[in-house]
Structures are given as structure tokens and as C-alpha cells.
Amino acid sequence: MHLAQTIAAEAVNQVLAGRNLNEVLLALWPRYPQATSQQKAQAQHLSYGTLRFYLSLQALLNALVEKPLRDDAIASLLLVALYQLHYDQAPAHTVVNQAVMAVMRMKKVWAKGLVNAVLRNFSRQQVALVKALEQDQTTTLNYPAWWISKVQNQYPEHWQQILLTGNQHPPMTLRVNQSQLTGLAYQQKLQAANISSQLLDTQTLLLDQAIHVTDLPGFNEGEVSVQDYAAQMTARCLDAQANMRVLDACAAPGGKTCHILETAQVQMWALDVSEQRLARVNSNLQRLNLQAHTQVADVAKTDAWWDGQLFDRILLDAPCTASGVVRRHVDIKWLRRESDISSFAAQQKEMLQALWPLLKQGGKLLYVTCSIFAEENELQINNFLQTHADALHLPLLELPHNLQIQKGQFIPNEYHDGLFYALLQKH
Ligand SMILES: C[S@@+](CC[C@H](N)C(=O)[O-])C[C@H]1O[C@@H](n2cnc3c(N)ncnc32)[C@H](O)[C@@H]1O
Structure with missing residues (x-):
């Protein structure tokens, strides 16, 4: 011991x-x-x-x-x-x-x-x-003083919930592969293996207790993946249809790439700057028997990787402070400095600006972070809208009622992490 x-x-x-x-x-x-x-x-x-x-x-x-x-x-x-x-x-x-x-x-x-x-x-x-x-x-x-006062200022109503949730054990949530079986059918498989769970949505299950992924029935056969409930809203919000050209700009480890491909047979481009992390996208695609064009690239340097054809859909799941997933990455509270927020915001801005011209007219770009800080989220998008007259901020429609969300910000709770979503359409 x-x-x-x-x-x-x-x-x-x-x-x-x-x-x-x-x-x-x-x-x-x-x-x-x-x-x-x-x-x-x-x-x-x-x-x-x-x-x-x-x-x-x-x-x-x-x-x-x-x-x-x-x-x-x-x-x-x-x-x-x-x-x-x-x-x-x-x-x-x-x-x-x-x-x-x-x-x-x-x-x-x-x-x-x-x-x-x-x-x-x-x-x-x-x-x-x-x-x-x-x-x-x-x-x-158990947070740095600057972190506490930022959350208090930005969330006068929910700051205590947010900070306390960040100190809990994270939930283990499953995404059942809709091209293979329903959430209910998979829940029965779990029951047969003595694993108890709660159905959150048609394809989403919350385990009562976290277990090792390889102990999940059908994991190697691609029946199921581990993915946060809020993260599972990407495919729905992006609304990609068969044969569309879709860019997943920051794809690794591929949770969202694979989910989109499970819902529609699109022409997927999955990019990531990290070769090591992109390998995880490839292994997830393989496990789930899905196809995508994967490439190591810095998305902001479009000259180096783009083939000149516009995309119908772009997902920018941008690098961020990860302040909305702190219960999964407990070291973040002590490794981040307040000044990191503006560095991330500058990088996100650069990526948004570089990718916007690659979107077709009428096409949609979904901007996602796993942060709760407004500088990376609402303020970032407001700033983008002020400088891009051809961008329309669309509402997020038809999300399940058991998600806690305000103005695109998921408030972290026992069911989901603190992600942020902004859906932009080009007109
Ligand atoms: C939040 S994670 C993406 C998570 C992924 N979408 C998923 O759902 O599994 C952000 C990713 O952005 C990548 N990244 C950071 N800077 C980048 C850049 N300039 N170009 C492409 N990818 C980048 C990181 O390597 C990291 O894998």
C-alpha cells in the first residue's frame, strides 16, 4: 500500500x-x-x-x-x-x-x-x-483567488455551484453508437453485465460508477464511446448532412469527429497540430469503423493544408484554459495563470479568423470550448460578430431539457461539463 x-x-x-x-x-x-x-x-x-x-x-x-x-x-x-x-x-x-x-x-x-x-x-x-x-x-x-473572483463576477447566480462541481468526481457518460444500437438496447447489455446506468437521452447513458473502458460491453466492437453529455451536443448542433464537406479543425482525440460520422456519412477532414494526438483520432476511427481524411496541421496556417474547396460545416473545438473540465484535470487549477486566458483568447481569435473564409455561404461554423471564462466564450464571439458582418449567431435548438445551459454556456453540474457553444452561419 x-x-x-x-x-x-x-x-x-x-x-x-x-x-x-x-x-x-x-x-x-x-x-x-x-x-x-x-x-x-x-x-x-x-x-x-x-x-x-x-x-x-x-x-x-x-x-x-x-x-x-x-x-x-x-x-x-x-x-x-x-x-x-x-x-x-x-x-x-x-x-x-x-x-x-x-x-x-x-x-x-x-x-x-x-x-x-x-x-x-x-x-x-x-x-x-x-x-x-x-x-x-x-x-x-480550493481554487486560486483570481479564479474564485472571476467566477463570482461572471456567474453571480451560479458561482458556488460551478466551483463546488469542479471539486467533485467527474461523471462517466457514454455515447451509444446510433448506427449500431439504441441507448435503451445498450443499457440492457450493461444490466446483463451488472453495470447500472441512467438514460439521459436516446443515445446517452450515465454510469452510476466509473469503470475501465475495456470493461464496457462492445467497446472494442465500436458500440459505445466515452463522451461528456454536453460534448455530445456537437453533432446535433452542427447538423451535418450526408456528403457534406465537414472540417473538424482541432480534432484530437476524435470524440466529436467520430460522433459526427456516426450520425451522417460526410466527407470529413480531421486536423490536429499534434501528431501524437492525431494518432488517437485514427485509432478511434478504426475502432468505430469510420473514415476520415486526417492530417497533422496548424489550422490557422490555411495555405499549408487547404485544397481550396469550401466547407459546408466547420467545427472549431478550440484549445482553451479547460476551466470547464477542471474536475477531470485537477492540475489545471494550479498550472494555469490568469494571464493564460488572454493568450488562449488571442489564439482562438486567430483560428476563427483564419477558418471563416473557408466556409460556404449558408454554411455553419460551430465554435466550442471547454472553458467557463467569458473571455474565451461570449466575449470572443461578440468580438467576432462585430468584425464579421456576414456572420449570424444562430440559437441552439432542440437540446434536451436536462442540460443546464445559458447563452451557449453549459453550467457544469453532475450530468455534464462546462462547455461553451456558439453556432455561426455565413450569409
Ligand atoms: C479541445 S481539444 C479537441 C477535442 C476534440 N475535438 C474532441 O472532441 O475529442 C483541442 C485540440 O486542438 C489542438 N490544437 C491546438 N492548436 C492547434 C492548431 N493551431 N491547429 C490544429 N489543432 C490545434 C490540440 O492539439 C488539441 O488536440
Whole structure:
């Protein structure tokens, strides 16, 4: 068990030094070949949990040591152990024993007494220490101060819901391949495999508990994909018809590309700037038995890839701060800087401007982000409309009633992420 704690501590330490959690974990697995899949799952759980509640845990640690710890690896180990004690409510003697074993594994014998004392003191003073967290919004809500005030300003009605949802475990939502079977028929397959779910829409199921994708019946046969409920609205809003020329400008890993192709036999161009990520589009197309022209390209540099023929539909699922999917990418809260918002907004603007001339008259462009910040969403689109007289902002019609959406912004909740949609038509 202390192996999971050791791996999680190392992952947390690297993320706090500025690295991406997914990449860190992928690089760590080969270094621990002895870790079982259960230990890996536990290490993942601990690293996600610790980073989700990092500011609370850091405040608890600060209160338990006389001066800031100089050793980052030991500090991260203590954060993970405090997470286990406070949030997982794991038995104190087990957590303390594991942490001491982890210290030995890290060859930092000097820290044995310190780790032992800090964790035992936490158990003794837990109630008062946890109460003290309430004195500061950042340690209650676990977001940077700038993030909290931005969400409060932009969502006076929903800010608490948005921030609290961002600290929950993400839902696992399925998109049932409509060219193969209905959501109801697939739900019966799940039931037969003892997997319980809720039907959100004709092709959408929400699992009661997250499971490994390969445990989903028919996954390899392309019957089902994992995709957020709000993300599943792309195909519907884009309304692509058979034989249309469709551009998916930022396609990887291909969730939306494949969904569009499941709904209509279009001529799909799927581009992405990252070769590594585009490979995931190709493997998803293969699993679902779908065809598309895929190409590594920077979409903003149209001279380098465009064949001169206009598109009927364009999907621009733009790179963004990902502030609307923070419960899936817990490291974002600590890696993003407020100044990143304007850099992303500038890049999105450049992409919109480069792609608009490639759209046919009467054609539609769907702009999507997985952000909740207005600068990347409503303000971005308002700015675009002011400078493009031939662009009409269309309403999003016929969306299911159980989606929480206002002015194109999905408000993140237990059913879906915080995506933004703007549908533009050229006239
Ligand atoms: C939000 S993700 C797309 C998710 C995808 N549409 C899906 O539903 O699976 C944004 C993607 O944009 C890509 N990207 C970033 N800059 C780009 C550029 N200049 N040209 C093309 N793709 C770019 C990133 O590599 C990333 O894969």
C-alpha cells in the first residue's frame, strides 16, 4: 500500500513543480513495474484527490510544522497522507505506518520522526485545524483567488455551484453508437453485465460508477464511446448532412469527429497540430469503423493544408484554459495563470479568423470550448460578430431539457461539463 502513496507523492511533487498530471503518471508507471493495477489505481486516486484539495491540505500542513519544509518530496508525501486522513478517512495507524515506510523507500531516514509527528498531531487536532480552513475562501473552495473572483463576477447566480462541481468526481457518460444500437438496447447489455446506468437521452447513458473502458460491453466492437453529455451536443448542433464537406479543425482525440460520422456519412477532414494526438483520432476511427481524411496541421496556417474547396460545416473545438473540465484535470487549477486566458483568447481569435473564409455561404461554423471564462466564450464571439458582418449567431435548438445551459454556456453540474457553444452561419 505504501507504494501507491510513494507514487502519488512523486506525482504531486512534479505537478506542483509545473508538470501535467497525466503526463507525469504515464512517465511514472514504467519506473514502478512491480505496482499492481490496484496499486496504480490507488496512486491515481491519491494524486487526483490531493491535487483537487491542494490548498486545504497545504494550509493544514503549514499549521502542523514550525517552518515551511525545505524538502519538496517529503512535503508532497505529507500532503498525500493528510488527504488520506482527512478526505478518505483512512485509519490513522495504517496511513502513518505507510508514510513511514514510504520515507524509508525514499531513503530519507531523517524525516521518519517528522512525518510520524505531523500525522499523529493532525489526528489529535483535526477538528480545530479543519475549522480554521473556513477563515479563507481559497482554503474552503480550493481554487486560486483570481479564479474564485472571476467566477463570482461572471456567474453571480451560479458561482458556488460551478466551483463546488469542479471539486467533485467527474461523471462517466457514454455515447451509444446510433448506427449500431439504441441507448435503451445498450443499457440492457450493461444490466446483463451488472453495470447500472441512467438514460439521459436516446443515445446517452450515465454510469452510476466509473469503470475501465475495456470493461464496457462492445467497446472494442465500436458500440459505445466515452463522451461528456454536453460534448455530445456537437453533432446535433452542427447538423451535418450526408456528403457534406465537414472540417473538424482541432480534432484530437476524435470524440466529436467520430460522433459526427456516426450520425451522417460526410466527407470529413480531421486536423490536429499534434501528431501524437492525431494518432488517437485514427485509432478511434478504426475502432468505430469510420473514415476520415486526417492530417497533422496548424489550422490557422490555411495555405499549408487547404485544397481550396469550401466547407459546408466547420467545427472549431478550440484549445482553451479547460476551466470547464477542471474536475477531470485537477492540475489545471494550479498550472494555469490568469494571464493564460488572454493568450488562449488571442489564439482562438486567430483560428476563427483564419477558418471563416473557408466556409460556404449558408454554411455553419460551430465554435466550442471547454472553458467557463467569458473571455474565451461570449466575449470572443461578440468580438467576432462585430468584425464579421456576414456572420449570424444562430440559437441552439432542440437540446434536451436536462442540460443546464445559458447563452451557449453549459453550467457544469453532475450530468455534464462546462462547455461553451456558439453556432455561426455565413450569409
Ligand atoms: C479541445 S481539444 C479537441 C477535442 C476534440 N475535438 C474532441 O472532441 O475529442 C483541442 C485540440 O486542438 C489542438 N490544437 C491546438 N492548436 C492547434 C492548431 N493551431 N491547429 C490544429 N489543432 C490545434 C490540440 O492539439 C488539441 O488536440
